[in-house]
Amino acid sequence: MFNRLRCGSGLIQETVPRFGFGPGQENLFVHKFTFSTSKRLDRDKSLIYNSQNKPLPRLDPSVVGTGNRKRAQPVIQPSEKFNYSVRKALELIYYEEESRIPTLFPAGLKLSRYLKSRTLPLEIDLVSRAVLYNTRQSKLEKIHLQRWAPVDFDKNCAFSYLVARTPAEYAVLVTIFREISRLEPNFKPRTLFDHGSGLCTGYWAANTVFGKLTEMFCVDPSTDMNDLATNIIQQGVQNVPLPKGINFRLKAPKTISLKYDLCLSAYTLMEVKGSLERLDIVHSLWERLEEGGCMVLVEQGTNAGFQIISEARDFLLRLCEADERDGIVDNEKKGEVLAPCPHNHPCPRYHHDTVPCNFSVKYSLFDIPYFSTEDVHNDLFSYIVIKKGRREGFRFPRLVEEPLKTKNNFYCRLCTGSGMLQEVMCNKKHKDLFHLSKFLHWGDEMPVHLEYTDGKEKPRPVIDRSERSMSSGEHFRDSKKEKDFKEEKDSKEEKDSKEEKDSKEEKDSIVKNGI
Structure with missing residues (x-):
């Protein structure tokens, strides 16, 4: 088996023995009650998930061939209409900013690096306690703990965000919406509530995947971001009303009488100072969601972003359980996780691992001067989709890492419907499954049924590699x-x-x- 080791910017492969961890060996890589939100705690990736139970994967009978899958991960580009609207807005209104794109783009990359390096803000009790520390301790706390500050999205920051971050956000949202459309073929949203809309990336992604929306309510506290988003939607034509059904607000309305098919919060909860405020926003979005609708939360694929998604997921599932227990909602209308989790159990990646549950997307920049559409970029994201109601069909295990390929095998690390992390091996004995594994990528569902032997499998001889190779x-x-x-x-x-x-x-x- 191959273990992936980091060396500079690339990956090298080294043949090493693989060891499983049993019920009493979790501490080989898990730091109990510790999940880092500031730095990455790498575990030994040669360890096998749930080694005491080795299931036999069986390909689902409904799977025929590889479908429309491709060997390479698809590269997502902004839609033609999105590209055209951005070009027209730059030509007719923002021609001065267009000439400064060679300066704005590096500034946007610097902003993106800062957003990914941020930790969660300190809670109020920690901040109040820090006042009692002496000067030296207070300085150290600010340096090592409080690596968070709100971003003021003025006009320059909005344009830097447009050229550097918006294509990545568009690719992420298109990927998530396509997954929702695949899992729920009958879900056709026509109304959208976007909290922290920014440059209306969610509007463009939803139009690409679900078709034209009849109503969209955008909430963003930055006036410059709202103005830029409005001019892009209007394709640079000024003094004309917005398309019917599109509304912009600086703050969310207090009333929740209007319901929406799709509620979205993308890269916004990290800008909130405390966990209570974040959960208030999540609860408000849930209350605005129509029965049968979906709520989508997206954050950076960092430890801090994953913790925000995990606390929101746990809060919503507990809220649904409490409502069902109190008789507020019936069993058919309670919330269930649609993606990426194939279960409603506690997240095993959060409680039993030190690696965040994130996924990868490839994208290209806008088709405007100074940029080449042939350059491919990569971004990591964490997300959760929760449906208000029963989800359709059966949920297969999902790949939480890219499959590891050896000469005759594929090793796939999955999150299963029982709420456990499991590693399975696909070899050439199962020809169809082995061939399908070549086309699976990180974040895809693996259409298999896991058959556990309950310990009846004959033990295999163990080779002591430490004495002799x-x-x-x-x-x-x-x-x-x-x-x-x-x-x-x-x-x-x-x-x-x-x-x-x-x-x-x-x-x-x-x-x-x-x-």
Whole structure:
């Protein structure tokens, strides 16, 4: 088995033994009650998930071939209408800013790096306690703990965000909306509530996947972001009303009487100072959601972003359980996780691992001057989709990492419907499943059914690699000797059985003749 080791900017492969962890060996890589939100705590990726139970994957009978899958991960580009609207807005209104794109783009990349490096803001009790510290301790706390500050999205920051971050956000939202459309074919939203709309990336992504929306309510506290988003939607034409059904507000209305098919909060909860305020926003979005609708929360694929998604997921599931227990909603209208989790159990990545549950997307920049659409960029994101109601169909396990390929096997690390992390092996004995594994990517559902043996599987001999490392030739010679010895043993047993049978027949014949 191959273990991936980081070396500079690339990855090298080294052959190392793989060890499983049993019920008493979780501390090999798990730091109990510790989940870092500031730095990444790498675990040993050669460890096997749930090694005490090794299931046998069976390909779902409904899967025929590879479908429309491709070997390479798709690269998502902004839609033609989105590109055209941005170009027209730059040509007709923002021609001065267009000439400064070579300066704005590096500033946008710097802003993106800062957003990804931020930790969660300190809670109020910690901040009040920090006042009592002496000067030196207060300085150290600000340096190492409070690596968070709100971003003021003025005009320059809005344009930097447009050229550097908006294509990545568009690709992320298109990926999520396509997954919703695949899992819920009958879900056709026509109304959208976007909290923290920014440059209306959610509007463009929803139009691409679901078709034209009849109503969209956008909430963003930045006037410059709202003005830029409005001019892009109007394609640079000023003094004309917005398309019917599109509304912009600086703050969300207090009334929740209007319901929406799709409620979205993308890269917004990180701008909120405390967890109570974040959960208030999540609860407000849930109350505005129509029955049968979906709520989408997206954050950066960092430890801090994953913690925000995890606390929102746990809050909503507990809220639905409490409502069902109190009889406020019936069993058919309660909330269920639609994606990426195939279950409603506590997140195993959050409670039993130190690696955030994130996913990867490839994208290209806008088709405007100074940019090349052939350049491919990559971004990580964490998300959760919760449906208000029962989800449709059966949920297959989902890949939480890119499949690891060896010469004859694919090792796939999955999040299963039982709320556990599980590793399965696909070899060439199962031809269809092995061929399908070549087309699966990080974040895809794996259409398999896991059959557990409940410990009835025969134990395999363990090779002590620490004492001696055998080459492939030695393995072959040892296996050949074992085969020859087995054939010789079988032949000897057969010969002894034949001699015993002949002796018995001869004895019976003598007894018969004597009688």
